[in-house]
Amino acid sequence: MSTRLTALHGNHACALAAVAAGCRFFAGYPITPSSEIAEHLSYELPKVGGTFVQMEDEIASIAAVIGASLGGLRAMTATSGPGFSLMQENIGYGAMIEAPCVVIDVMRGGPSTGMPTRPAQGDIMQARFGSHGDRPVVALAPASVQEIYTETIRAFDLAEQLRTPVTVLYDQVIAQLLESVAVPEPATIHVHERKWANGAGAAFQPYAAGEDGVPAMVRPGDGHRVHTTGLTHAESGFPTQVPPVVDRMMRRLLGKIDIHAAMLERYETLMTDDADVLVVAYGITARAARRAVMVLRAEGLRVGLFRPITLWPFPEGPLRRLAGQARAVLVPEMNAGQLVLEIQRLVAGAAPVHPLGRIDGEPIAPDQIVAAVKELAVHA
Amino acid sequence: MRPLSQDDIAPTPWPVTTGMNILVVGVGGQGVLMISKALALMAQRRGFAVKQSEVHGMAKRGGIVFSHVRFAEQVWSPTITRGEADMLVALEWAEALRWLDHLRPGRGVFIADTRQIVPPFACRSRKRGAPSGYARETPAEIVGRHADGCALDATGIATALGDSRAANTVLLGRLSAWLDYPVAEWHDVIAAIVPKGTREINRKAFDAGRGWTPPAPDADPDLVAAVPDALPDRHVGVAIEAAWCKGCGICVKLCPERCLAMDGPKAIVATPSACTGCRVCEWLCPDFAVTVRNEGVPA
């Protein structure tokens, strides 16, 4: 037997997955509905020789996480909307200096303090654009406790391989939902080892990368003695403002995502082959959408579901293909309309794209999606 | 290389009816913004739409400052792109060269102070007169490459008038020779923007710039001065790495034996024999430019 079935809360699954993925450092600041992740890790990490530290705020938390990552550890923090806002500057710093780390954002109702105990999906564009300037962005959106487990592990794997912060976005409902999870045997869990630099020398260029666009990382103490800065830097690691160099460095940084697009892409489809109406949903909302698709199919309507699991970069190709066959696209989400903007951009008029937003702190119910699809099917 | 002649210098004023793009550049503390303010105010008074945009982020610490002044009947873009400047006014020589490509090819007017403010990172060798990372083109070479313009020692002129800080107004005066506006209006504009106590000196500086004519060509000054002799072989000694010295004067004023002296912009060892090896200068040099050798006193 390589797996065992356990009932876990979403946040507990996240904490255990982190440990299983080799996370050995967590820094965080309490916030509902993510605190259980910290609580579990405060106990789990010391058991495996890892470090848990409760910092003075979320800015310090992400900073400490990046510091630990620079020291060579797999590191993570977890928060919710208000804390995610505070972290943005340093997430950008992490992307700029290419420090792998994982940021869990358990989305709650917003804006501002909003509704700490109610679910939402309002941070997805913040995950995409929250930090100033252009940076590589990777964000994953699990839809079940099982997926929180697997996607947390994948977040570490991607972060380490691409040398960049990876965000995992889920909401209050699955964070605090108890579900059975097939926990794989530790030996079957594989997270790639960070590419380490070796061969110190005067000519060593810490930000020079090969074909894969990912430079090997320096472990302090290994003799390289490099400089790390959030200022735009050249291959040497030292600041530059020479336009062609800046252009080269920025394109390489952003290009890491494009080079590894195939590795990053992850989505799920349900009955999309002949779908007239394509529902695009992620996270908790995708669960309601799945139910809605079953109900509608039973009634004879040709409806399918496209569920991105990697939210950023968005699985563009598959979505475009499926939307091209559909007569209408519906995007239910627990915000005032965020992903729908991206879907409209991608579908580019091939089919009408309709939002279905909910912002009252309640999850979107299957009935609501059923009704909305019927409306579209009538008009389609 | 074409020698400068009076013809190169005498400006033909442009009848300004359609407006102009003027780029003013320099380093922090030189008064780039004063020139652009004066231009903007003048243009405004003349009924033009004016846009002025500037960068002066780290200006106060000697960083690069530049200002784009655009005026015409209608101006949309606040900045001047490469090759679109009708005039380039530079308060510092290296900045002048850095921005040359912004001048309109074949037509742009180039006006620059020949005064050099050498950034510390341009120093490459300890020998005086040795090549540095600073620009090597001579003013005559640069002016010769451009349709119209001049390079003048505005700082020297201002200093002679009593305040080196008025160098910017000297350049403004020079620039005014290319614009078809009455002198009295310029005087008004200057009076409106400079502090009250400096109106007189600024007016003088303006007039001096406006009326400037190139001096007769001199013999080249002898740039390569004698390099100080090597220190006698004593058990104490002090040496200065000229390439790293920024001339702050700390070592000169704090050496208890007064061994060191300023020589222009750099410190030198004036009386090496007086050095007792106390290391005060070494400890206090912010630039790691002073090394004291003293077998008796540990570093």
Added chain:
Amino acid sequence: MLDVAPATPFDPKDYLRLQYMPHFMCPGCGHGIALRALLAAVHDCGIAKDDLAVVCGIGCSGRVGGYIDANTFHTTHGRPLAFATGLKLARPDLTVVVVTGDGDCLAIGGNHLIHAARRNLDLTCLMLNNEVYGMTGGQASPTTAATRLTSTTQSGAIEPTFDACALAAAAGAGFVGREVTRQAPALKTLIARALRHKGFSFVEVMSDCTEVYGRKNDLGEAPEMILSQKADMRPEQHNDAPNQPFRPNALPTGVFVERDLPEYGARLRAHAAMIRGDTAR
């Protein structure tokens, strides 16, 4: 770490990234003097360059690290102590020095300072206090003295200032000291003591910003500024015996606090061992 200075004489060139020299600081800037003192202290303590991590914030002070031939990190404004906390916890084998400014450490990063002091992780924090935001062109900082002119206090500063040392001490730092750049050899000794201290050590360096502060306040050129430090800082009040009560209205120099407190990293590791023991049982 060595308890006595090594036999080899100190040559700063051994510790500098020569290809980036001369550094970018303005003529006469006190940060350069502080940098030299730091390097001399590192030499005295016998810390190998490979084992030294210098974590800086943003500001002229934040640029100091880039010239040191070690593992150097230029982080975000106000946060170097938080980055350093993660780094030191991940890598207890490194000597982690934080170089920060008065704005970096006391304004935007004030929260991190008091918590780093409280936590007592083994970091050495060097705060270069030039009483101004040098990098951004001379705005007032939390240490700008009353009546001083800055570009945001054009008719004189009116806010009260922080005594950074009193703040760090009150927050629980195990080692707290202050020195002026004028007394560079004493500064070096102070930094070396701070480096050797187990736990959070805080050193405030009174540094001169010649370019945007000295000039604006008519404090003279670099030599005049550094000479006047003597009068301002009251060396007659030099604190040789630590743990004396703080004197108000004066900026004495010396060591104010030196106490053995449980170091956070060691505590954390002991705690982890305890948890592991519990689980095994």
